[in-house]
Amino acid sequence: MLLSAVIRHSRAVSVCNILGLGITRNYNLKHKMGENTADNVKTNGFESKTPFLIGVAGGTASGKSTVCQKIMEKLGQQQKQQTDRRVVCISQDSFYRSLTPSERLRAERGQFNFDHPDAFDDKKLLAVLKDILAGKKVEVPEYNYITNSISDRSHTIYPADVVLIEGILVFYFPETKKFADVIIPRGADNIVAIDLIVHHIWDIMYKKGPKIVNGCNGHAEDEPNERRMSGSSEDTLIAIDLIVQHISEYLKRSPDAKQMLDYAGISSVPGSPQRTGKSGRPH
Numbered sequence: 001m002l003l004s005a006v007i008r009h010s011r012a013v014s015v016c017n018i019l020g021l022g023i024t025r026n027y028n029l030k031h032k033m034g035e036n037t038a039d040n041v042k043t044n045g046f047e048s049k050t051p052f053l054i055g056v057a058g059g060t061a062s063g064k065s066t067v068c069q070k071i072m073e074k075l076g077q078q079q080k081q082q083t084d085r086r087v088v089c090i091s092q093d094s095f096y097r098s099l100t101p102s103e104r105l106r107a108e109r110g111q112f113n114f115d116h117p118d119a120f121d122d123k124k125l126l127a128v129l130k131d132i133l134a135g136k137k138v139e140v141p142e143y144n145y146i147t148n149s150i151s152d153r154s155h156t157i158y159p160a161d162v163v164l165i166e167g168i169l170v171f172y173f174p175e176t177k178k179f180a181d182v183i184i185p186r187g188a189d190n191i192v193a194i195d196l197i198v199h200h201i202w203d204i205m206y207k208k209g210p211k212i213v214n215g216c217n218g219h220a221e222d223e224p225n226e227r228r229m230s231g232s233s234e235d236t237l238i239a240i241d242l243i244v245q246h247i248s249e250y251l252k253r254s255p256d257a258k259q260m261l262d263y264a265g266i267s268s269v270p271g272s273p274q275r276t277g278k279s280g281r282p283h
């Protein structure tokens with residue numbers, strides 16, 4: 001299937017809500033980052049290491065935060081102190097940049113495009129992601145939607161085994177895109193985001209080879225390895241379960257994992273999880 005066809009296809013499915021999910025592990029993240037790993041500080045009870053990074057992308061109100069929140073809940077992370085969390089979630093929204101006075105005036109008139117990559121401080125986002133992948137404690141900025149500026153406060157994110165990052169353009173920036181492990185588009189209104197996600201699906205499906213692919217309504221007609229995709233709430237739940245299973249499998253290999261899995265009510269993880277799939281913000 002040609003890329004243009006994929007993009008056309010994505011536009012078609014965008015009307016119907018899509019759920020797409022692809023998981024690939026970036027085994028050599030450290031290598032990719034071109035830097036040494038962490039200081040191995042014991043910050044939250046276990047040695048810091050390169051976390052499993054999961055990008056969750058989709059249009060505004062497509063359910064990104066909800067999916068992350070559910071994953072956090074299912075893994076029993078919501079109730080934990082920040083310092084004890086082994087799965088953490090950050091939002092790309094935290095990396096909106098402070099607007100200049102003239103941009104603010106435009107924003108007040110509804111003439112500023114917050115869905116454009118220029119609205120973000122991509123350098124800061126990349127720096128924070130690099131530190132996270134190096135197993136360091138990081139400070140995530142707090143963005144003020146009223147003043148359209150970064151506030152004085154920030155949120156500390158401690159080294160964790162798994163980091164979820166959700167946002168409309170998580171996969172836009174090439175430097176951040178290559179660290180993405182999962183995409184969960186559902187929702188329709190942001191064509192740019194949808195297209196980026198489809199590019200990402202394309203990469204996973206045809207270049208890297210997927211471990212899990214499950215996506216939009218309809219199917220890749222020209223592709224012999226047809227993969228059906230659907231976008232119902234039920235499928236969202238299936239996707240959440242699969243991600244939880246995948247994370248659980250990953251955590252099971254870490255020390256102290258059993259305690260957390262017991263807490264989350266996940267005592268065993270069946271076979272390979274490699275199949276199917278702003279309310280309260282989790283971050």
Ligand SMILES: Nc1ncnc2c1ncn2[C@@H]1O[C@H](COP(=O)(O)OP(=O)(O)O)[C@@H](O)[C@H]1O
Nearest residue numbers: 059060061062063064065066067233236278279
């Ligand atoms: N699968 C779903 N089915 C129906 N409504 C949903 C679903 N997922 C999320 N929502 C609702 O849609 C709204 C937007 O979800 P949210 O997770 O905040 O989206 P995002 O983080 O992508 O902006 C919320 O009111 C949320 O409760």
Ligand SMILES: O=c1ccn([C@@H]2O[C@H](COP(=O)(O)O)[C@@H](O)[C@H]2O)c(=O)[nH]1
Nearest residue numbers: 059060061093096114115145148168278
């Ligand atoms: O100052 C701002 C910054 C962003 N926005 C809008 O917020 C959404 C992001 O929402 P998600 O729920 O995280 O997808 C984005 O579409 C921006 O347009 C804003 O209104 N004001």
